[in-house]
Amino acid sequence: MSLTIENLHASVDGNEILKGLNLEIPAGEVHAIIGPNGSGKSTLSKIIAGHDDYEVSEGRVLLDGVDIAKLAVDERSRAGIFLAFQYPAEVPGVSNANFLRAALQARLPEGEEIDAVAFYKGMYAKMDELEMNRKFTSRSVNEGFSGGEKKRNEILQMIMLDPRYCLLDETDSGLDIDALKVVAKGVNSMRSENRGFLVITHYQRLLDYIKPDHVHVMADGQIVKSGGAELALKLEESGYDFLKTA
Amino acid sequence: MNSETATVKQVAFEKDDVGNFSFPESHKFDAGYGLTKDTVDYISKVKDEPAWVNEFRHKALKTFESKPMPTNWATRDLENIDFDAIRYYLSDGAKPKRSWDEVPPEVLETFDRLGVPEQERAFLAGVEAQYDSEAAYSNVKEALADEGVIFVTCSEGLKEHEEIFRPWFGKVIPTGDNKFSALNSAVMSGGSFIYIPPGVKVKHPLQAYFRINSENFGQFERTLIIADEGSEVMYMEGCTAPKFETATLHSAVVELVAMKGAKIQYITVQNWSSNVFNLVTKRGLAHEDAEIRWIDCNIGSRLTMKYPGVVMKGERARGEVISIALANDGQHQDTGAKMIHAANNTTSNVISKSISVGEGRSTYRGQVHIPKHLKGCKNNTECDALLINTNSRTDTYPAISVKGNQHVTQHEASVSQVSQEMLFYMQQRGISEAAAMSLAVNGFINDLVSEFPMEYSVELKRLIELEMEGSVG
Numbered sequence: 001m002s003l004t005i006e007n008l009h010a011s012v013d014g015n016e017i018l019k020g021l022n023l024e025i026p027a028g029e030v031h032a033i034i035g036p037n038g039s040g041k042s043t044l045s046k047i048i049a050g051h052d053d054y055e056v057s058e059g060r061v062l063l064d065g066v067d068i069a070k071l072a073v074d075e076r077s078r079a080g081i082f083l084a085f086q087y088p089a090e091v092p093g094v095s096n097a098n099f100l101r102a103a104l105q106a107r108l109p110e111g112e113e114i115d116a117v118a119f120y121k122g123m124y125a126k127m128d129e130l131e132m133n134r135k136f137t138s139r140s141v142n143e144g145f146s147g148g149e150k151k152r153n154e155i156l157q158m159i160m161l162d163p164r165y166c167l168l169d170e171t172d173s174g175l176d177i178d179a180l181k182v183v184a185k186g187v188n189s190m191r192s193e194n195r196g197f198l199v200i201t202h203y204q205r206l207l208d209y210i211k212p213d214h215v216h217v218m219a220d221g222q223i224v225k226s227g228g229a230e231l232a233l234k235l236e237e238s239g240y241d242f243l244k245t246a
Numbered sequence: 247m248n249s250e251t252a253t254v255k256q257v258a259f260e261k262d263d264v265g266n267f268s269f270p271e272s273h274k275f276d277a278g279y280g281l282t283k284d285t286v287d288y289i290s291k292v293k294d295e296p297a298w299v300n301e302f303r304h305k306a307l308k309t310f311e312s313k314p315m316p317t318n319w320a321t322r323d324l325e326n327i328d329f330d331a332i333r334y335y336l337s338d339g340a341k342p343k344r345s346w347d348e349v350p351p352e353v354l355e356t357f358d359r360l361g362v363p364e365q366e367r368a369f370l371a372g373v374e375a376q377y378d379s380e381a382a383y384s385n386v387k388e389a390l391a392d393e394g395v396i397f398v399t400c401s402e403g404l405k406e407h408e409e410i411f412r413p414w415f416g417k418v419i420p421t422g423d424n425k426f427s428a429l430n431s432a433v434m435s436g437g438s439f440i441y442i443p444p445g446v447k448v449k450h451p452l453q454a455y456f457r458i459n460s461e462n463f464g465q466f467e468r469t470l471i472i473a474d475e476g477s478e479v480m481y482m483e484g485c486t487a488p489k490f491e492t493a494t495l496h497s498a499v500v501e502l503v504a505m506k507g508a509k510i511q512y513i514t515v516q517n518w519s520s521n522v523f524n525l526v527t528k529r530g531l532a533h534e535d536a537e538i539r540w541i542d543c544n545i546g547s548r549l550t551m552k553y554p555g556v557v558m559k560g561e562r563a564r565g566e567v568i569s570i571a572l573a574n575d576g577q578h579q580d581t582g583a584k585m586i587h588a589a590n591n592t593t594s595n596v597i598s599k600s601i602s603v604g605e606g607r608s609t610y611r612g613q614v615h616i617p618k619h620l621k622g623c624k625n626n627t628e629c630d631a632l633l634i635n636t637n638s639r640t641d642t643y644p645a646i647s648v649k650g651n652q653h654v655t656q657h658e659a660s661v662s663q664v665s666q667e668m669l670f671y672m673q674q675r676g677i678s679e680a681a682a683m684s685l686a687v688n689g690f691i692n693d694l695v696s697e698f699p700m701e702y703s704v705e706l707k708r709l710i711e712l713e714m715e716g717s718v719g
Contacts (some may be wrong), residue, residue: 093689
């Protein structure tokens with residue numbers, strides 16, 4: 001069981017952003033990608049999620065062995081891929097509760113309805129863990145949210161949708177240390193042998209709280225170096241300069 | 247179209263497409279095609295009207311004929327209405343039944359399908375159900391009748407309650423207000439007359455349902471609602487018609503009179519098929535401390551032109567228009583509001599949200615008038631447009647004429663689109679593109695939908711979801 005990326009080439013408006021990227025995230029492991037701005041980290045997560053701004057010219061993404069090239073964004077989601085956005089979109093007029101409910105409803109067979117009581121009970125329990133105010137459920141999705149509220153909301157959705165593979169795109173950006181701890185706690189609570197994580201980050205800081213099993217350095221559309229958790233620490237000390245000499 | 251078969255004619259009938267079916271015609275009274283003095287006399291005769299009404303009609307016919315189409319400011323699509331290809335009166339008789347048991351089977355089945363008797367049992371204080379030119383059914387709960395509430399058809403009102411009816415009839419909207427108010431005045435039939443006695447607060451809504459069953463037909467209901475001092479009433483109207491190949495005309499006139507301290511809420515959920523020209527004049531007169539609210543939802547039709555208005559005649563009167571319009575392919579929703587401040591310290595509020603889907607076009611036209619000699623008047627106008635596709639269109643024509651410097655007015659307008667980023671986000675959570683679009687549209691109008699009674703807001707959301715199907719991809 002794994003999320004596997006094989007020789008992925010992708011471009012937007014004719015500019016190649018991924019240039020033959022290989023990565024395997026087995027279920028049960030947390031992989032981190034770090035790299036300088038513009039290395040293609042965020043693009044990778046959007047391509048895995050199926051964003052149609054990007055054209056995949058070569059290579060493939062396998063979800064537990066199945067090529068997902070033909071699946072639409074929502075189908076990939078229901079197949080088990082979750083992307084926690086760096087900048088989650090606002091959906092005016094749609095409450096967080098209704099939004100989550102629609103997302104869960106989309107996973108049920110036709111004709112089956114969500115049990116509203118169980119839904120709210122489950123959501124409230126998770127919100128308590130993430131230290132979220134109950135009033136949050138009736139607010140519009142991400143509208144007027146602080147950076148920290150948006151990220152907590154992403155993690156709440158991730159927990160509620162119970163995905164197979166979680167992609168976290170710069171989840172630490174815009175978080176103070178307390179919020180970061182809460183978010184990391186939420187992510188850590190989801191770690192299991194059935195679930196894989198890809199944590200994309202610019203800073204080591206997040207990895208102090210979400211301990212990765214493997215760290216990959218991305219530069220210019222490729223993975224240029226892989227190692228254990230210590231690799232991130234080394235980078236934090238010496239910066240990305242070694243890439244130039246490596 | 248006179249279908250020979252006795253079965254329901256269903257044009258691509260689907261389970262969700264509730265309004266799209268029709269029965270073969272079996273009208274006893276048919277004024278025939280075209281509009282002449284004879285048409286007017288025919289209608290008066292069938293309805294056994296007093297002479298003053300017949301005179302009123304003839305005068306209106308002259309006014310109608312003398313007025314040009316308002317194409318100097320409105321769409322030229324109006325020129326496609328062929329007044330000679332329309333029948334102006336179709337009915338089985340002018341007297342509505344008081345019990346559903348006496349309503350002809352095909353008419354009963356029509357309203358059953360539209361859920362009218364069911365709603366009546368569930369939460370309505372009174373119902374009128376109009377089928378082509380006349381109400382087939384009209385009834386008000388006994389307890390209300392005992393309190394002196396009158397809820398009858400307009401034809402009954404002008405004959406049986408002339409002393410209350412006549413002083414206000416045609417006073418809020420004069421015959422010559424516009425070409426279509428004149429047309430309605432010439433051939434009016436059906437619609438409601440409501441009178442609420444002083445101090446009576448009607449808890450549950452009164453409802454009228456306007457159903458067009460016949461092709462090449464014009465429906466011209468006329469409604470007058472008078473809420474006497476300190477009374478309150480909520481009136482709901484729903485409208486549907488089958489999808490015919492040819493154009494159908496619906497041209498109503500609705501007059502509201504709120505006496506001192508009275509409150510009237512008038513709620514419309516129209517879901518016309520896309521062959522209907524819907525050209526409606528609606529206006530209310532609010533006396534001292536009175537309040538009139540128009541809550542208007544326009545879905546469907548080929549062209550809707552409707553600008554509900556409130557004339558605030560007494561001090562501290564309040565007027566409000568809350569409107570939602572959805573224009574799909576081949577449809578033009580030309581809607582708005584008129585707020586005429588005619589006394590000190592009057593307040594008006596206009597909130598309009600329109601959604602244009604595919605090649606649909608929505609237009610907002612607003613008029614706010616506050617003359618120089620008044621003081622302490624307030625107006626708030628907000629109009630927001632949502633464009634779904636790149637070829638959708640919206641236009642805004644606000645006209646706010648405020649004289650003097652002792653007033654407060656504010657106006658906000660916005661045009662937005664459902665962004666790709668928003669859709670991607672929703673889809674990433676597993677929601678299909680169509681469902682995501684529908685969710686975004688419902689979110690856009692959510693704060694206005696909550697102004698509708700619960701029973702209708704559910705229906706409204708469903709109608710909008712239906713309209714959004716096939717709008718993406």
